[in-house]
Amino acid sequence: MQPTENLPEQADTVIVGAGIVGCNLAYQLTEMGREDVVVVDQGPMPTTGGSSTHAPGIMFQTAEPKTLSQFANYSRKLYSDLEGADGKQAYSETGGIEVARSEERMAFLQRRVEHAKAWGIPDPQILSPSEVTDHLPLVDEEEILGGYYSPTDGQVSGVVACDALAREAMDRGAKFVPHTRTEDVDVEGGAVQRVVTENGSIECDEVVVATNIWARQLGEKLGVHLPVTPVEHQYTMTESLEELADNAIDVTDHPLFENYENVSGEKTKRLLADPDRPILRDQDNAMYYRTHGDAYGIGSYNHEPIVPDPRDLGGNDPDGEQGSVHEFTDFHMDNATHPDRPHKAPRQASDELLPATAGKELEHKYNGMFAESPNGLPVMGPVQEYDGLWTAAAIWVTHAGGAMKALAEWMETGVPRLDDGPIDLAHCDVNRFDDHEGSWDFARDIGGEEYRIVYNIMHPKWVWTDKQRDIRRTPMYHTHKEYDAELWAEAGWEEPQWFESNADLVDRYEDQIPDRNGWEGVYYSPIEGAEALNVRENVGLHDMTSFNKMEVVGSDAGEFVQYLCTNDMDIGVGDVKYTLMCNEGGGVRADITVTRTDEDRYLLLTTGREVGNNHVAWVREQAPDGVVVNDVTSSLAAMVCTGPNARKVLSKVTDVDLSDEAFPFFTSQQFFVKNVPVTALRVSYAGELGWELYTPSEYGERLWEYLLEAGEEYGLRPYGNGALNALRIEKGFRLWGKDLHTEHTPHEAGLGWAVDMDTDFIGKEALQETAEAAADGGARRKEVACLTLNDEDATILDNRPVLDGEESIGYVHSAEYGYTVGACVAYSYLPPEYTDPGTEVDILYEGDRYTATVREEPLVS
Incomplete structure (x- = not known):
């Protein structure tokens, strides 16, 4: 040298x-x-x-x-x-x-x-x-x-x-x-x-x-x-x-x-x-x-x-x-x-x-x-504060070759890649961090904790217990405590995983909730299943405040939103549309719902939590002069009231006509719940009749209390993230970062219906090239597959191999028991020849092989 x-x-x-x-x-x-x-x-x-x-x-x-x-x-x-x-x-x-x-x-x-x-x-x-x-x-x-x-x-x-x-x-x-x-x-x-x-x-x-x-x-x-x-x-x-x-x-x-x-x-x-x-x-x-x-x-x-x-x-x-x-x-x-x-x-x-x-x-x-780093993964990528500033830190000799191959591709083409294709770096992205994580107080404590656990046997659901907790509280935090919520930390937020106050529901639904006695039963409560079943039968209330929320404002906001999104975003004020954002390589950068709240104002809603700031940084990076992108996650309390009785509950606290004719699916309205101003969206990630409700943070706790009181006679119970994951997976709703991320194109993810190739958007050229290659007989990448375990009492966790004989043909991206379906649901990406409904494969989990069958989705209509 x-x-x-x-x-x-x-x-x-x-x-x-x-x-x-x-x-x-x-x-x-x-x-x-x-x-x-x-x-x-x-x-x-x-x-x-x-x-x-x-x-x-x-x-x-x-x-x-x-x-x-x-x-x-x-x-x-x-x-x-x-x-x-x-x-x-x-x-x-x-x-x-x-x-x-x-x-x-x-x-x-x-x-x-x-x-x-x-x-x-x-x-x-x-x-x-x-x-x-x-x-x-x-x-x-x-x-x-x-x-x-x-x-x-x-x-x-x-x-x-x-x-x-x-x-x-x-x-x-x-x-x-x-x-x-x-x-x-x-x-x-x-x-x-x-x-x-x-x-x-x-x-x-x-x-x-x-x-x-x-x-x-x-x-x-x-x-x-x-x-x-x-x-x-x-x-x-x-x-x-x-x-x-x-x-x-x-x-x-x-x-x-x-x-x-x-x-x-x-x-x-x-x-x-x-x-x-x-x-x-x-x-x-x-x-x-x-x-x-x-x-x-x-x-x-x-x-x-x-x-x-x-x-x-x-x-x-x-x-x-x-x-x-x-x-x-x-x-x-x-x-x-x-x-x-x-x-x-x-x-x-x-x-x-x-x-x-x-x-x-x-x-x-x-x-x-x-x-x-706070999650034990590299800190790499473009720093959103300054054009031309990149980071590459917290990387070991073991990982440096692959990490820098991905970073070089990112710098050169805008898409991180290794030799076998794109690699999703959401959990490595330097922009993933929240403000509190930049403090030395936080970095010192959590860096030390990451050191402590580096060789420990850690469950994938484990969360910090006594270091740097109770940092971010949603407006409903104290009410959650009153209802004995099991709070887990996500991106600093204290979020309910389940509510001990709902323990009585377990007896009601016990025949539909299988036991979990192994690794899958750690950090789990059967209350999660009971809460999910109560949502399907009655009505539930879920705190969504930690979901990432962006407001896009400006005279060119409409044109910009169209450029960001794969769907046709020519929507009227009050309309809501589900769409995707892709990167330059056609990988799914995020899935979002977009609400047009005024002529030059849009509300973008996405899951993401611990990596949701990546989405905010991405949107800001693309925004032209004259368009302002505001992160309104903390300024808006958010909740969803969902289930067959949701309309009855809301009708007790508002005079607005909530009928299908007056308030159709995928529309929004602004009104009052008693004396609380809300922006209400007729959507639900749980897949039931429901409304997402957004209000300035100072009103959040009161709104939550109004709904709890109004819903008591209709069986309303608060529910946590455990139930939400079970509800969304059996409806076939993707979870970004798990069964949907930048390694997948919309069509591979089964979301081609959310792409309008007659519009111009980031990643369109790459998607066209992929489609042309497939039409010319080129090798197709893996496609999404919805699986259920044949053993109806079994539950598995994700990140386990899907096998044909001894050959690994994919892995489980996400898995959760579907209490309405009566079986564990798993999502994977498999070679196209394995994705026809009725196809059987094996999943290796904790040393045992479980037969699983590919199903038509959604499993719950």
């Missing part, structure tokens, strides 16, 4: 940070044809002194979030094609094994197999204890119950990969400038102008903040509060072990050795030595392992969270001290400080699993830092 010490005066794109993220991005952008790319870093290159320098580079590909597995799978393939400075393949495909020391962990490892099959990770296997030790002879077989084996997992040195990526990027025209600390980014008129460094400025059109643990500091200078939290974890390397004597290797002749040693010192002799056997994780004790020649490396997350203040990090010391490394705290290795593992010190747990390390000196040891 031959970086330059001369700082260019101008560039199209400047990447701040030359770690594994910055190098991957430069590689991808130059491969796409960009030549004017400059990468600057405060440290030397390729050993910049960031997390990439000290990381052991283990790569376990399987994760429950599909996005992380997709990133890792791509990274593994990319690193396998890289040639290190020593002429060898950069990636060591040793395989990876995760062991279980408890029955709960064995069940978790079975889920690992199912997620791997769902996401396309090759050949996942469950191993017996003896099969584990066949691969890892130093593991004590008596200490484990079994293991999960992924043969293509492995290890890559961050330094070796950075060097290889940078060399190829430089061969294609990129410039890398070391020893250059970035001090600021100048912006004018809402757009990036230049990067200001300690050695001068670079005029540019785009800046990508790829500084990982330092990302928050640079963002603060721009008023962009990135919730990227530095956290410490421990890594050590033992002295030489007799059992590994045959694996001793001298790396001092490696072309990168001297450069690496200048930053990392004596431990470079270990860090540059590749592993000779599968990498290992003992998640029950939050530990991981790899060999370094004749020594074992031991990584520990098994201690209390250590969260340094970003303002205290500083940079890399000129004398060679790494800013991303803190002094090793022996106390955390020798004592049980992890709040969820109070009974055994990390060193004891490690020595029990690998007896060969017992009593051996830990020759090299340090506390290395990496970055966490």
